[in-house]
Amino acid sequence: MVDFTDVRAAASRIAGIAHRTPVVTSRTIDERTGATVFLKCEQLQRMGAFKFRGAYNRLAQLDAGERRAGVVAYSSGNHAQGVALAAQLLEIPATIVMPRDAPASKLAATRGYGAEVVLYERSEENRALIAQGIAKERGATIVPPYDDERIVAGAGTAVLELLEETGSLDIVIVPVGGGGLFSGSALAAHGVDPTIAVWGVEPEAGNDVQQSLARGERVVIDVPQTIADGLQTQSPGEVTFAVLREHAAGIVTVSDDELIETMRVLFERCKLVVEPSGAAALAAVLSAKIPVAGKRVGLVLSGGNVDRARFASLIA
DSSP, X not given: OOOHHHHHXXXXXXXXXXXXXXXXXXXXXXXXXXXXXXXXXGGGSGGGBTHHXXXXXXXXXXXXXXXHHXXXXXXXXXXXXXXXXXXXXXXXXXXXXXXXXXXXHHHHHHHHTTOXXXXXXXXXXXXXXXXXXXXXXXXXXXXXXXXXXXXXXXXXXXXXXXXXXXXOOSEEEEEOSSSHXXXXXXXXXXXXXXXXXXXXXXXXXXXXXXXXXXXXXXXXXXOOOSSOGGGOOSSOOHHHHHHHHHHEEEEXXXXXXXXXXXXXXXXXXXXXXXXXXXXXXXXXXHTTSSOOTTOEEEEEEXXXXXXXXXHHHHHX
């Protein structure tokens, strides 16, 4: 199983490659929440999301033969771009399976990093099976979006950096899709201080992790209908669910309207452009889903890959 030593090793591996993203504060947000809030700005990471951390950590550990054969990934956007950029930097052929309804900007960016894109119908086809077929045919390595120890360890480096900068925190809150960011963040937080409460945030329409924890087993839901395209997962991973069960203080949900309002607050008050999925952690705090008054709270703004037309229409 992945643990805190893996997160520290990943931090050394990506040092000088991944950006050490800034931590931002806002007096307005502090006043609204009654807390001291620190925002880890992963929308300013290379390719615009935390996903680059895990992707690079995974690909950097491939041997020479695996690198020649290439990698295959499946993603609605941010993992796609993370793998594509990491593969470009490491000179590894990459093929990415993406849904036809993925944001145009994410499709364009993935192709722009030099990856081959294979499109599929999200509601009709299984992306993992498509990727497995391509990998088998080419002898390539599959790089899953979250259910991989090295992906988890890389994702955790964001919260490790956050804690190095802020010092002691009472609460850490992150968005939850398949659980890769949560798992890495929890391992990082509890490796530094086991008393930190680590919370996850899902969209109301896609609370597969919340349901899974309540039942004590992984559940599978229909494709969530939400503007948070990065959180449209149907089930937590096997690796990530094990970490979630051990480390989660709780999982809460936010509505699309709450995500939009949070995007507006971040733009107007902090001058930050964040995609819907990336706003989830702060949305939970601003809508009082998690009790934070009087606490020191670290949040991960997980990504900012939203095209200008969609961003403008959402916050208008």
